[in-house]
Amino acid sequence: MPAITRSVLWLSFFAAILLAWAWMFMMARMMGVDWIGRPMEMMQMGDMPMMQMTTFGALFPMWAIMMAAMMLPTMVPTLRSYEDLMTSANGTRAGWLGVLLGYFVVWVGFAALIAVAQIALMASGLIDDLGIANSLWFAGLLFIVVGLFQFTRAKEICHGVCHSPGMYFLGHWKTGFGGGLRMGLGLGAFCVGCCWGFMALGFVGGVMSLLWMGLATLFMVVEKLPQIGHYVTKPMGVLLILAGIGCAVYGVIA
Incomplete structure (x- = not known):
């Protein structure tokens, strides 16, 4: 029975990831953008209604699904x-599920914050309604800020926890679902501290760009691998x- 439970939980976990990606693909289509986040030709869209993502009620669920x-x-x-x-x-x-839930709760909280940030950036004219930077200067600033963060002590601390979660568990171990939830919340907070910049970079190419999502996800996965994670952060x-x-x-020259 324990082996069956383990298999069911892991299969459900990966199914949730696939479902989230499928949902993002459908949302991109409903917004009328292609896989790189750019508007599709109207002749390709036909009579498909286009979803407007300019309010918190629309952006928050989008970002929450993107976090998943x-x-x-x-x-x-x-x-x-x-x-x-x-x-x-x-x-x-139960503790395993608590860790997973706590981690995701923190990222859903971050989804709310970045949805508010997107609304503010749209209101200021720095990004358009698709979440794409209107200015190369703003895009360049985001790249530089996130790039510099890779060299900070805060990044080092947060990445250290994400890179070696076993050490965090040993230092904060709590049993049961409640204990797992508390540890998941802590791990989620460090993970947000480590990876927030790659979410912010979505405003460079468009927050609905499946290409950006895929590349950012790939890098964040590699960055947390025990064997090579420390070697990719600063490069x-x-x-x-x-x-x-x-x-x-x-x-300047354009």
Whole structure:
């Protein structure tokens, strides 16, 4: 029975990820954007009604689903680490679910914050209704800010927890669903601190760009892998800063 329960939970976990990606694809189609987040030709859209994502009531669910699509895959090492401690530290499947729920609750909270940020950026004219930067200067600034963050102490601390969740569990271990929930909330907070910048970069190419979502998810997964995660953080920072400088220079000469 424990093996069956484990299999069902893991299959449900991966099914939720696939469902979130499928939902994002459908939302992109309803908004009339292609896989890179740009408006499709009207002749391709036919009579399909176009969804307007300009209010909190529309943006918050979109970002919450996006958090599920992008961040749940990065949680696999964390859930595996919890499983490794289930026997030696009296962990339970209820605790496993608590960790998962706590983690996702924090990211849903972040979804609310970034939805408000998107509304403010649209009101200021810095991004359009599709969440795409209207200015190369603004896009360049986002690249540089996120790139510089990769070299900060805050990034190092948050990434250290995300990269080695087993150490966090050993230092904050609580049993049962409630204990798992508390640990999940803590891990989620560190994960937001580690990865917020890659969510903000959605405003460069469009928050409904499936290409951006896929690339950002891939990098965040790699960044949390135990063997290689520490080796990609600062090189990515360099690339982001160079991209920001490139945007700024192009903005001058264009």
